[in-house]
Amino acid sequence: MSSLLDIRDYRLDFDTFDGAYKVLDGIDLSLAEGETLGVVGETGCGKSVLAKSIMGLLPSPPARVLSGSIMFEAHDLLNATAADWRAIRGQRIAMIFQDPMTFLNPVLTIGQQVCDVIAAQQGSKPKAARLDRAAIRAHATRILELVRLPDAAELLNRYPHQLSGGMRQRVLIAMALSGSPRLLIADEPTTALDVTIQAQVLALIDDLVQRLKLAVIMISHDLGAVAAVCRRIAVMYAGTVVEDAPTAELLAHPRHPYTRGLLAALPDIDGDQATLVGIAGSIPNLLTPPQGCRFHPRCPLADGRCSNEKPLLRRLSEIHRVACHHA
C-alpha cells in the first residue's frame, strides 16, 4: 500500500511570553490510502495541534516548526502556498470538529452554507469543470443524501436551530465530503453528542469509509468510540506518539504503561468493578517538559534511565510500535 500521509520527525513549538511550549516532540506517523487511524490521549497532549498541522490551520506565530516534514500525496504540506492550500483543503483533506452547534452560522440556511462551501471549491478548477448555481444546489442535495439525511432538498431551506445535534453533525460531515476528499480528519466528532446519537454518527463514518474508500484520522479521548471505527490506533502523550498498533492488537496487548493506564481507567458496563484505577498526577507543563521520557513522572515502571534518555518509537513487530524502555 502506498502511503497517503507521511509525517516524519515533526517538532512544533508555540512561542509565548513565558517561553516556548514544546507542543509536538518528534511525531512519526503514516497513513495508507483508505486506512482508518484513531489518535487518543488526554486533553493537552497535542492531538488537535497535530490535526491542525495537517490542515495547515496553525497561525505562525505563535506556532514554529522546528524540524520534520508532512507529506500528503505529492504535496509538502509544510511548504505549501496559499494557492496550494486552496486546492488541498476541502478537496484532498477535510476536517470536522467537535461541537456541531458552533460550526454552523445561525443566521444562514443550511443550503446557503453547504452551497458556499461547494462554490468556494470551484475557483481552483479549470473553467470548463466549474459548476453553475443550479448544479451546486443539486450537488448539495446529493451530499446531504450521502450522509443519510432525510428530505435533503427540504433541509436546504432550514436553519441550524431547526436541526438536532446529530443532524447538524451530519450536515458538517456532508460539507466536509462535498469536495470528495481522500482524507477526513474528525476531531472529537461525537464528544458533544448523546450515546445513542454517537452510535448513529459512528455508524455513518464507518459506512462512509466503506463506500467512499475514505482515509480517516479520528481524534478522541474515548478509546471506545475510536475502537469502533478505526482499524489502527496511535496513543499520544505530551506531544509524542507512545504507541501505535492495530486496534485489536493494542487492546489485547497494550505495551506502553500509559496505554495500560488509559484502558484501566475506563469503567465497564459489563460486570462489577471493585476498583477503577486512574493515572496518578496530571499532564506535564510543556514549557518545561520532563527530561527523558515525558511520561516518567507518572509512570509506575520509571527508573533512572527513563529520566535521562528519551525512548524512541521502535518496532516490536511488523505492526506494533512503542516508545518505552520497559516494553
Place this chain on the structure above:
Amino acid sequence: MPEALLRLENLTKHYTVKRGSFATATVKAVDGVSLHVMPGEALGIVGESGSGKSTVAKVLLRLTDPTAGRILFDGQDITALDGDALRSLRRDMQIVFQNPHSALNGRHTIFDAIAEPLVVQDGLRGQPLIDCVSRLMDLVSLPRSFIYRYPHELSGGQKQRVCIARAVALKPRLLVLDEPTSALDVSVQAQILSFLKELQQELKLTYLFISHNLAVVRYLCDRVAVMYLGAVLEQGRVADVFDQPQHPYTQALVAAIPKLGTAAGHNLLSGDIPTASRMPSGCRFHTRCPEAAMPLCATQSPDLVPIYGDHECACFARTLRNAVPSA
C-alpha cells in the same frame, strides 16, 4: 422497611414558553417522577440530554419550584419550605455541577470558594475557618499549598475536587452529583470516581448521581433510574437493569455503548429525542420504539410495573409478555 432519605412523589415541572406573540406552549420537563433514595445509597439517573435529569435535581434541591408533586426529605415534606427553614435545609443537601471550570469564581481563591458555605451557614471566621478549610482540602487530597491559589492555576480534576470539598463542607446528608466527570478526561474521571466512592463510605453520604454515561453509573451506583422525556421508564439495581434491561429504551442505550474490541455500538434507535413541548401521545417512547408498538402504545401511557424484586419497567409490551409466559 427503613425510611427513605429522599422521596419524590409524582414530581412534575412544566415550563411555559412563548410561541410567537400570543401563543404559549408547555414544556413538560419533568412529568410525574416518583423516586426514592435510601440513606447511604447511591442512586443513578441516566438518560439522553433533554430527558429531564438535571431538572429533577434542581427541583428536589428546591432551586426551582415544582409544578406539582411532593418532595419528602427524611420524612419531612419540603415542597413548600421557605425562608429560614429552607436555608437550614441547604446544609443537608448539596450539589456538584458538571463543569468545574465554570462553577468556580475566577476571582476567588480556593480558600474563598471552600470557605463560603462555612461563613454563610456557620459564621466561622479567623483561624477556625482556616483550619476547617485545610481539613477539607486534606479530605479531597488537595495539597495545602493550593489554599491561596486561583482556579486558573488548577487542572480540571483539581477544580472538581474543590467543588466537592465545598459541597461536603457542611456535612450534608444528600449529595447531588450532576454529571461531575463528563467534562474530564478518562484518567481523571477514574480518579474522581474512585475518590467519590471512598468519600461516600468515609462520610456516610447518600448520592444522587446524574449521568449519561451508563458505565460510570454502573461503577458508582447501587440503583439506577432510566429517564426519557421527563419520566422514569425503568428502575432497579444496576446489575439487574444493565445486565437484563427490560425496557426497549434501556436496551437501546446499553447497545449503543461502543465496547472495546467489538464493532461499533449497535444503533437500535432512529432519530432524536422529541422535544418536551411536543410530547408524543400515549407512551412517550413509542415514536422511536424499535419493537412493533401495539395500538395501545399510541394512546395510553404505561405505568411502572414491578418485574422482579425492585426492578420496575414501564412498557405495555413487556408487561404483556411477562403476564403470558411463552410456551
